[in-house]
Amino acid sequence: MSIRLGAIIAGLGIVGILFFWSLLPGAINYAPPEKPDYYAFKEKPIAPEGGFSFEGPFGKWDNAQLQRGYQVYKEVCAACHGLKFVAFRNLSELGYSEAEVQAEAANWTVPGIDPNTGETTTRPGKPTDQFPSPFANDVAAAAANNNAIPPDLSLMTKARKDGTNYLYSLLSGYGEPDPEIAATVPEFETPAGLYFNKYFSNVNIAMAPPIVIDGQVTYADGTEATVNQMSADVAAFLTWTAEPTLVKRKQTGWPVLGFLLFATILAYLSKKQIWAGLKPKKK
Amino acid sequence: MSFAWAKPYEPQTGFTKWIDEKLPLPRLVYNAVGAGYPVPRNLNYMWNFGVLAGFCLMIQIVTGVILAMHYAANTEVAFATTEHIMRNVNSGWLMRYAHANGASFFFIVIYLHIFRGLFYSSYKAPREMIWLLGVVIFLLMMATAFMGYVLPWGQMSFWGAKVITGLFGAIPLVGESLQVWLVGGFAPDNAALNRFFSLHFLLPFVIAGVVILHIWALHIPGSSNPTGIEVKQESDTVPFHPYYTAKDGFGLGIFLLAFTFMVFFLPNMLGHPDNYIEANPLSTPALIVPEWYFLPFYAILRAFTDDLTIPFTGIVLIQAKLLGVIAMFGSILLWFFLPWLDKSPVRSGHYRPMFKKFFWFGFIPCMIALFIAGGAPAEQPYVLLSQIATAYYFLHFLVILPIVSQIEVPKPLPYSITESVLGSDDAAPGKTASSGAKGADDIGSLQPAE
């Protein structure tokens, strides 16, 4: 009895504290949550027309698109963003031959050590090298970019909710604030040095629009390089860099699930058989 | 095992006899999960989760030991070695996804196991020790899971570590020194990461040890069952093998289907995108949330927003932060007292009309509310929701359960498990009219088919 009496007192005590010191004042002073004014502009990411080939349970990489995306990364993004978890050798998964990978790697300059003096220097990349980061360190990156450090892109599509579509929307979604909405939040403004983008977390992003005009990149395969096309391609490429095993994972999943379904049905039949002798006759 | 009709282990061959004399391990297994363990014949599928939890522990230990072969616990490289596992190690992505989702599934299974125990009052005498050991396992699991989540050294890892170790700072007098001691520095860094790795590797084996005690304690009184009445006679039970091995095998199949579906098709659904950003002590993520399985307790922690003061004086008795910490730990520690809070002689919720109402319309919605509030930002109306749910949580266990167990009129119980299954039991004294005459051939049909 004593434990229970103590418990009842303790329980009422905890509830009393909550009630009188938080719940009651909270309920009395309840005010609907106040959202910052940029919430009015924010939009959920959209998918490009036709979606992406690797989506869905049977998705596959579109190597042509990944190669185009790589080209966009190389010619546009790489100036500020690294790809440090990806090695040049990984490019062979995009359908490049070994010789092409070698040549591609050699196009990049990576940090190295002079074999004679031991001083840091640069050298052409080898397939085993990781993609180099454009800045020596975060301090240099911040200094060169108005204090906003351009993040490494290796994992970007996994590091954002609905990452692939987010990236596509962000890259193709720069523009002016909707004047109608802007009229409802007169205080809102985009500070100097930032750019309005309705898909960014607080709609004011430090990155200048990277993909600005159609034809900014001349695709080797002749695809028309519209802003949307380039954005979709690079989003696809960065999905691959974030998870190169994505397609393999799904492809492994099906036989595993199929096998388990088969095994589970057998287990059910076996269980049913064993219990059959025990079941009472229904009356 | 305590039942007189438990089938004794009889080694058949010379070799098994020889083993049995030297090390009676086969005998132990036979009596624990073999034909030598009589189990109530009426267990429903809620009784599958004990075995499944053991299986989850095994998945975690196997995949965890493998991940430890490739991982390095150093803040400089922890994130990179995790990516190395995902990209370069053969099947490394599979190991990591299985381990990460395995933790989630472990908690799903454990929560169902605990809810089953709460509904059927599995904590009541003579099974208090099983329950107490179970709570110990749960606490160890929480510690293990928390430290494991820190290891990839992503943003959520770091900030989770910082927030949770910060809780200890709330303890009066020693709090701050305790916090500094826990992380081996002024903020989580190499020292913390390394000790978390070491303990994360150690604790699962401690859990395995307590699991053995848990099962040992289970075999003293034997398994509980959905009617909550004790086993009276041989016809109330069936041997664990083959009946429950087969049933658990089927349950395992269903579990694995769900588990592999998550691993292969939605491996990041239960995770958080921010943990794919390397830890940055200079930038806090917009919304710090723990893994989903901690959300209810996180909600209780955050429910206390105001200091406890003497009214109209402004003298602070207990700070809100400390109140939250006490309530969070208290919410689990009170489970230790459950066997003595709920003294109703009836175990199963099926025969307790009042308890049943509070369970389904009070406790379960309260837990759901805590899950929702714990994952939401600290703004209205979620703060209010978490406070109401927290208040109910403590009311339920500390006030409602003791009072209900006093005043409730339970429904009549069946005479025996056999009667509850078959509708009649020959052994019952003064058989009721409805159950007369039919019993005889039912008992006969209890024998296994072969």
Add this chain to the structure above:
Amino acid sequence: MADANEANEGVRRRDFIHVAALSTAGVGAAASALPLVSQMAPSADVLAESTTDVDVSAIEAGQSIKTVFRKQPLFVKRLTPEEIAEANEVDVADLRDQESLTDRLGEGNEDILVTMGVCTHLGCVPLGAAEGENKGEYGGYFCPCHGSHYDTAGRIRKGPAPTNLVVPDFAFTSESVIRVG
């Protein structure tokens, strides 16, 4: 009779289900062991580290350099005319591991001897690559662990090692650079 047959049929089918269920579980367990085992094999980044470029222009006759190939020591040595002559004097048929100097140098290579710096006995690093080290009784390399003597062509001549020092695949990518691997 018919009844008995039917009963037998039934028994067999029941057994079949249990056997099938158990063997499926066994197959599943074995299959899931595969990735658990294969994860210990070299990872993709290790397998990719397969070639090393060595600049041989600065090596003078009689000198060797030690470098690293696939995380193991690699000896690159420019032989003197005397060493070449000494190596060529030996009757290949008398050797434990029968290779001539030209076999080991490869086509179009006069004097650059490329060998692994790993004794074929138990894997120690032989001496003789650096100035002033014991070159063994045959003027090449000498393994101090168990006393294997290699001649100027890196061939085993005395001691417990079973084969000559391994010559990895290599090719000249230019006048002065060889690519090993």
